[in-house]
Amino acid sequence: MMIAYQGEPGAFSEQAARKYFGTHAILKPLPTFSDVFADAERHPAGFGIVPIENSLFGSIHQVYDLLLKHKLFIIGEVKLRIELHLMALPKTKRNSVRTIYSQLQAIGQCENFLSTLKNVKVEAVHDTAAAARFIQERKRNDAAAIASEQAARVHGLQILKRNIESNHRNFTRFIALSRKPVQPSGKVKTSLVFAVKDIPGALFKALAVFAMRDINLLKVESRPIIGKPWEYLFYLDVEGMPNRNPLHQALNHLEEVCTFVRILGSYWPFDDSAILRHRK
Amino acid sequence: MMIAYQGEPGAFSEQAARKYFGTHAILKPLPTFSDVFADAERHPAGFGIVPIENSLFGSIHQVYDLLLKHKLFIIGEVKLRIELHLMALPKTKRNSVRTIYSQLQAIGQCENFLSTLKNVKVEAVHDTAAAARFIQERKRNDAAAIASEQAARVHGLQILKRNIESNHRNFTRFIALSRKPVQPSGKVKTSLVFAVKDIPGALFKALAVFAMRDINLLKVESRPIIGKPWEYLFYLDVEGMPNRNPLHQALNHLEEVCTFVRILGSYWPFDDSAILRHRK
DSSP: OEEEEESOTTOHHHHHHHHHHOTTSEEEEESSHHHHHHHHHHOTTEEEEEEEEETTTEEOHHHHHHHHHSOOEEEEEEEEEOOOEEEEOTTOOGGGOOEEEEEHHHHHHTHHHHHTOSSOEEEEESOHHHHHHHHHHTTOTTEEEEEOHHHHHHTTOEEEESOOOSOSOOEEEEEEEESSOOOOOSSOEEEEEEEEOSSTTHHHHHHHHHHTTTOOEEEEEEEEETTEEEEEEEEEEEESOTTSTTHHHHHHHHHHHEEEEEEEEEEOOOOTHHHHGGGO | OEEEEESOTTOHHHHHHHHHHOTTSEEEEESSHHHHHHHHHHOTTEEEEEEEEETTTEEOHHHHHHHHHSOOEEEEEEEEEOOOEEEEOTTOOGGGOOEEEEOHHHHHHTHHHHHTOSSOEEEEOSOHHHHHHHHHHTTOTTEEEEEOHHHHHHTTOEEEESOOOSOSOOEEEEEEEESSOOOOOSSOEEEEEEEEOSSTTHHHHHHHHHHTTTOOEEEEEEEEETTEEEEEEEEEEEESOTTSTTHHHHHHHHHHHEEEEEEEEEEOOOOTHHHHGGGO
C-alpha cells in the first residue's frame, strides 16, 4: 500500500496519512496536489490523501477541481487539529530571531502572535515542513520556522513557543483517495458533484430531492465551470449510500433537474466527538 | 470622491475602478484588501473596489470574510475581461528572456504558454503590475513580466506576446463599496449573508423562502464560521430590493429559519451582454 501526499516529511498531510492508513503504510511525498491525484490514479495499489477543508480558511478549491478532473473515489476522511509552534535550532534564543519562515496560511493563522514581535521579518515558503528543513539545512541561528511538532522532530529543531495560532479551534479535514470505490455499510456519507439545468429555481429543485426524503445535507460547495462564466458546479456531501433508498431514489430524481451528476465516493464519516470536545 | 483599490497603478483593480467610477475619480492604491475595506470605512467620502469572483478561479474568499467584518455596503458591480500579455523592456528580445515574473494566479492562467518555454524560470510576485514595475526599475533585459496592457503602458514596457492566457473566457467581477447603501430602482440585485439554525434541512428551508416566491438565486457561496468547525455562513445574491415585495416577505421568512441575516447591499447588476458575446 503506497500513499501519495503533498508536501514532505513533517507535513500535516503526512500526519493525516498516518492517522488514516496506519503506521505500516508506505508514504510517498510529492510536490503538488495535482501530482498526488496523478500518482494515485496511475498505480494499481496507489492511494492518496489530500486536505479538502480547513475550519478557519474553508474549502481547498484546487482539490475540488482535481476531484472532477481525475477518476478517483473518496474512500474515507480524517480530521486533524492543526497546532502551530515556533521552532529554531537548539542553540537559538527567542530574541535572536530576525526572520520567521512558514507557509502563507500558517502565517495567517498566527497573525496575533506575529503582530506582537518587533524587528522580525516574516517570509512565506511553500509549506511548513519545508520552512523547518530550511532552518536546519542553512544552519540559520537568526531565524525560526512556524510548523508542526512533527516537523520539529524530523529536522531536530527546538520549540521556542507552543500553539501560537490565533484560534485554537483550527482543524483540517482530509480525504483518502483510491481508484476503486468502497462499499461501507451503516451510517455512511456520500460525496457528489452536479451541474443544474438552466431552469428557474434549479439549485433549489436539486436540494429539494434530498430535503423531501429527509436526507441530511452535510456540506455544499460551488465552483465555477471553466469556459462558462457565471455558471457553477455544486459539490454536496449527503447522508446515505447511492445504491440504497432513500438516496437511490433521490439521485434518480436529481438527474431530472441536472445536466451532469457524478458520485465521488461513499465512506464512513470521521467521528467528530473527540475533536469537538476541544470546543467546550 | 476617493476610491481605494488593492494593488498599484496598472493593476486590474485600477481598471475596474476607472470603468465603474469614471475617469475623474481619484484612485488610492493600497497594499491589501483589508486596507481597502478599512480605508473606505474610515473616510466619509471614501469608496472601495475589490474583486469578488473570477470565472476561472471562483470566489475570492478573503473578500467575503471582509464583507462580514466591516460595515460597508455593496453599491454596484463591474466585470472585466482579464487579458494577460508577456512584456519586457523595449530592447529585450523574446529569446533573451531567462526569468518571467508575475502574480501566482496570472501564472496559473498562462500555464499552457509557459509550458512551451525552455530554460525560463518563472517567479511569483504579489501582483501583476508590481512584476512590470520590477522589470522597469531593475532595468532587467533578461526578464519579462506577465501583466495587463495598462501595466505595460504605465511602466514603458513593450508587449512581446499578446493574450497568453490558456482560456480566454476569463473574467473578474468586482464590487464597489461605500459606507452608505444605494436605493436603486428597476431590475436590482441584493447580496446578503446568513447563518441557519441547527434544524433538519435548514439550508433547503432558507433557499425555499426565495424559490417559493419565484425569486431568482444568482449566486450561493459558503464560508466557515471561525471558532465553530464545520458550521457555515451562506452568502446569496438574489433578485429584488429588500424593502419591496416579494423580497421583503422572503427576508421576513428567512429570519424564521436563521440565527443571523445581514443585507450587504442592493445594486444594479452589470450588463453581461457585451462580455458574453466573447463566448460565441
